[in-house]
Amino acid sequence: xxxxxxxxxxxxxxxxxxxxxxxxxxxxxxxxxxxxxxxxxxxxxxxxxxxxxxxxxxxxxxxxxxxxxxxxxxxxxxxxxxxxxxxxxxxxxxxxxxxxxxxxxxxxxxxxxxxxxxxxxxxxxxxxxxxxxxxxxxxxxxxxxxxxxxxxxxxxxxxxxxxxxxxxxxxxxxxxxxxxxxxxxxxxxxxxxxxxxxxxxxxxxxxxxxxxxxxxxxxxxxxxxxxxxxxxxxxxxxxxxxxxxxxxxxxxxxxxxxxxxxxxxxxxxxxxxxxxxxxxxxxxxxxxxxxxxxxxxxxxxxxxxxxxxxxxxxxxxxxxxxxxxxxxxxxxxxxxxxxxxxxxxxxxxxxxxxxxxxxxxxxxxxxxxxxxxxxxxxxxxx
Numbered sequence: 001x002x003x004x005x006x007x008x009x010x011x012x013x014x015x016x017x018x019x020x021x022x023x024x025x026x027x028x029x030x031x032x033x034x035x036x037x038x039x040x041x042x043x044x045x046x047x048x049x050x051x052x053x054x055x056x057x058x059x060x061x062x063x064x065x066x067x068x069x070x071x072x073x074x075x076x077x078x079x080x081x082x083x084x085x086x087x088x089x090x091x092x093x094x095x096x097x098x099x100x101x102x103x104x105x106x107x108x109x110x111x112x113x114x115x116x117x118x119x120x121x122x123x124x125x126x127x128x129x130x131x132x133x134x135x136x137x138x139x140x141x142x143x144x145x146x147x148x149x150x151x152x153x154x155x156x157x158x159x160x161x162x163x164x165x166x167x168x169x170x171x172x173x174x175x176x177x178x179x180x181x182x183x184x185x186x187x188x189x190x191x192x193x194x195x196x197x198x199x200x201x202x203x204x205x206x207x208x209x210x211x212x213x214x215x216x217x218x219x220x221x222x223x224x225x226x227x228x229x230x231x232x233x234x235x236x237x238x239x240x241x242x243x244x245x246x247x248x249x250x251x252x253x254x255x256x257x258x259x260x261x262x263x264x265x266x267x268x269x270x271x272x273x274x275x276x277x278x279x280x281x282x283x284x285x286x287x288x289x290x291x292x293x294x295x296x297x298x299x300x301x302x303x304x305x306x307x308x309x310x311x312x313x314x315x316x317x318x319x320x321x322x323x324x325x326x327x328x329x330x331x332x333x334x335x336x337x338x339x340x341x342x343x344x345x346x347x348x349x350x351x352x353x354x355x356x357x358x359x360x361x362x363x364x365x366x367x368x369x370x371x372x373x374x375x376x377x378x379x380x381x382x
Contacts, residue, residue, distance in 0.1 A: 001377075002086040003033050003036070003087065004082055006092060008098050010022060016118070023190065023369075026054055029052070029054055036055040038082070039059075040060075040062050057078070059078060062097050076101060080105060080109065084110070087111055094115070104156075106156060107159065113160045114160060114376075117164065118297065119170050119172050122171065122294065123147065158182055162183045162185060163184050165184060165187075166186070169321055170297065191305070191306035191364070192279065195279050195307045200280050207342075208237060208238050208266075209228065210239075211240070212278055213292065214241050215243070215245055220292055222251065222291070224239070225254055225258060228265070228267070228289070228335075229258040230262070235338075239251070240273050240281060244271050251269055255267055285307075287310060287342060288309045289334065294316060295316035298313075298319065302363045304324075305358065308356040315329060324351050324355015
């Protein structure tokens with residue numbers, strides 16, 4: 001089968017959507033499919049290449065302040081041409097140029113069409129949305145912009161043959177089932193096999209908590225740092241982000257302030273860590289800490305569960321439906337659970353094993369790509 005993905009981020013960029021799309025595309029290639037990915041062009045990346053059997057085409061379109069910009073006509077022309085030669089097009093994520101710019105040409109595309117949702121805009125108001133004038137204005141604008149978008153996109157979304165969601169309780173799944181007359185499926189996010197594997201190349205076991213996320217205000221590593229310093233534990237902390245940036249520097253300054261306030265603690269802020277080594281860092285940890293402000297189905301939590309590491313997380317996305325961890329509402333609550341779990345091996349191990357038993361059934365790449373493959377054959381035969 002010939003399959004086309006459109007997605008805003010892909011190799012060598014790194015984020016949750018990219019990771020999921022990449023392993024699905026590559027595993028579908030391993031199953032014998034011909035897979036092409038059309039993604040946004042970023043500085044320094046080639047317009048056309050093949051990586052691990054997947055044909056990657058990069059085009060000059062993007063999303064800027066909720067609007068879709070770039071070579072829109074050329075992008076649509078390319079999709080029409082590519083779709084004349086394939087069996088199924090999969091548009092990954094709404095609210096992105098690579099999906100939304102395809103809406104107006106869906107009538108001109110004869111192959112089967114799947115919309116792959118990784119959640120949708122959260123219209124609920126949270127404390128973080130009113131902490132500053134800037135955050136209030138951003139939330140207000142985005143709420144109006146995306147409310148009109150989903151209201152008037154019904155005529156386009158119902159042209160899809162199927163919609164795939166990450167979880168039955170995700171906001172996009174509930175919304176689409178209620179408002180759109182399209183068949184819905186669920187394919188969970190997955191952890192790489194290296195997280196399930198007990199083997200760990202780290203020789204010297206250090207007792208540490210860990211957080212893996214791009215350094216960003218939305219990922220909110222400040223929350224994790226403050227909770228760690230407030231806890232009375234003697235373990236250390238490891239933060240891993242993709243690269244140095246302004247927020248990384250802010251975290252370094254915050255660490256110095258917290259050292260002065262609470263006493264110096266061992267904290268490592270790492271970056272540019274190879275993907276294969278991240279699994280070792282997670283498997284070698286004692287606790288997984290997650291302070292993100294906005295998430296849908298965070299892959300890093302899935303990975304911690306696969307590694308039998310209990311998580312302590314803010315109440316974001318669908319994390320509350322996962323076993324193997326605790327949901328907290330404040331820095332103080334996270335600090336309390338850091339103390340409890342770091343000092344009670346039996347409780348920590350029980351939580352880790354419960355998360356693992358769930359992950360091995362729900363979050364393996366093999367199981368979920370098999371499910372994806374079955375959906376593709378079912379949809380193309382309709």
